[in-house]
Amino acid sequence: MxxxxxxxxxxxxxxxxxxxxxxxxxxxxxxxxxxxxxxxxxxxxxxxxxxxxxxxASKQAAIVVDANTGKTLYSSNADAQRYPASLTKMMTLYMLFDAMASGKVSKSTPIPVSAFAASQPPTKIGFKPGQTISAEAAILSLITKSANDSATAIAEFLGGSEQRFAVMMTNRARQLGMRNTQFRNANGLPDPQQHSSARDLALLGVALREHFPQYYAYFSTRSFSYRGRRIVGHNRLLGKIQGVDGIKTGYTRASGFNLVSSVNTDGKKLVAVVMGGSSTPARDAQMASLIAKYLPAASRRDGGNLIASRKNSKVEVAALELPASDEAPIPVQREQVEIQQPAEVVTAYAEPAAAQSPAERILNVPAPEPKAEIGEGDVDEVDPVTTASASPGGWMVQIGSTGSPEDAKTLLSKAAAQVGGPIAGLSPYTEKFQKGSTTYHRARFAGITSAKAANNACAALKRQKFNCFAIAPQS
Structure with a gap:
């Protein structure tokens, strides 16, 4: 020093x-x-x-990885902490793809937009509180428009709240081997405690391709139509450099211009990351130069999946006290939610392989150490898609019980769309319970601060012909 x-x-x-x-x-x-x-x-x-x-220079970092073998072909400050900006949405999409692959969400599932989600600053779609967007349209809006409001809506739908979803994202990052990453929100808006590294984001890029080949083609979308508007993407390398098929751009003033690119051509596969560019043209030129220089050195030999998929692990549970809903952060100056360090995150893994995978060995990523085992029955009462394995605090209102989680979520989305303002700021929430030999799923709105507010929410729901009753906080 x-x-x-x-x-x-x-x-x-x-x-x-x-x-x-x-x-x-x-x-x-x-x-x-x-x-x-x-x-x-x-x-x-x-x-x-x-x-x-x-x-x-302090913002700059880059890495080029052979996605067939896991070999690092080039790196510069690859392990230094950097602000990911909208590259954050890669993990938001990973979580949504995971929910879709497991059957908890379909392409047509309506995702409600709360007042908090609608209030996110640009870039955004521009929703009104209470509107909904299908899961597929939300995916496309993140990939092309980098829509902050859509990202927050996804977070609240899958996690119950954005703070809780950020914990889920961080847990998943640890599971994938991303050791220098911590998430505080789902869209990448400025937060001094949200950080990642070029190497971690390369790992995430490889994981997206390997774990969700059925959805990966979304990343090559250059534009899409939504409610009569044509929305054009920011990724200028698509269609200009042979083999580039995604993935994501990002920018904030603190991060500089970021880009993760994936290349798949003639049997060769690369994932490259550029962070801290001085401008969009400079960033794109650096990426094009890295691809041109290192693609010839890439292997055509497919070494199989480099990163263990979620199928080989159990549900992870973060021990975290959630903030009260009336303390929800404003878009930029976000509330600081204490997220535990990796050693304190309780995660159940399958038995580790005897040897490191090629990606772990060549990318110098330590294999995750197995944590204390948690049986699935310990978290079976709560649907991790919408609650992150922890019941929300405060008052709640229940509008029904259904035979499937999809029906419960559809009911909640329908209520949010029809009732609008009076419940726009609430968090949709489902909970599984057993009655005899039959399983049901409660449809609830959580994050209500008082009995009066709960009763007002029920009154608004009943005016739109929804059944409703209030539930007091559990002691």
Missing amino acids: QQGHQESSTRIFEQVLIVHYKARQGSSYVQRLAYAFLALALGAGINVAEAPMAAA
Whole structure:
């Protein structure tokens, strides 16, 4: 650390001397200004000359991975923590694909949009609270428009709340071997505690292709029509570079311009990540250059799946106290929810393989260590798709019990769409229970702060011909 500080100080001194030398060639005023600059820089240790360059460099990271073998073909700052921005939505989509693959959600499942989801800043579709969007349209809106409102709606639908869904996302990241990643929201809007790395995002890109081949073609979508509008995507490399078939762009001021690209051509497969680009053209040019340079070195030999799929593991449960619903964060200045470190996340895995997988060995990702086993019966009462294996606190209202989780979710979506405002800020929630030998699924709205608010919600639901009763918080 001391050596690095000395080198930095030397660079400061050299830059100032250069300015001073140039000033000597000019007017006395410029020379006096240079002397003042020199005194300020040497006295305060401020490197004014290098500041813009250093700021840009501090965001940059890149990696190119052979998706057939797992071999890293190129890396630069690949393990450094970076802000993922909208690359976050890759994990949001992973979670939705997982729910679809397990039969809990279909392409046509309506996803309700709460007032909080509708309030997200651009880019967005522009929903009104109480509207719904089909799961498939939500997927396409994330991939093309990078719609923040759709991402938050997915989070609330699958997790009960965005905070809870972020815990689910982080748990899944650990399961996939993403060791430098922590999620705080589903859309990638600024949060200083949300971070990932180029290597982790490359792993996620490989996992999306391997685990969900039936949905992966969505990532090659360049535009789609929604409610009479044609929505055009941001990924400019699609259709311009042979073999590029996705995946996702991202940008915030703090992150710079990010891009994960997937290439599949002539039997060769790459996943490449560029983070912290100075502009969209600069980012795209860097990605194109990396693909052109390293694709010839990629192997045509398919080594099979590199990353263990969810089918080989049990449900993970995060021990987390959830915030009260009336403390829901505003879009940018988000509430800080304490997420436990990886060693404290309780996750049940299948027995680990005797040897590391090719991806774990070549990408230098440690294999997840098995945690304390949790039997499925311990979490069987709660549907993890909408509750993250933990019942919401506060008052709730129940509008019915159905024979399947899909019917319960459809009932909740229908109620949200018809009733609108009075329940727009509530979280749809399903819970499985047994009565005799028959299984039922309760359809509830959670996150209500008082008995009065619960009764008002029921009154609004009953006016639209829905059955409803209030449920007090459990002690």
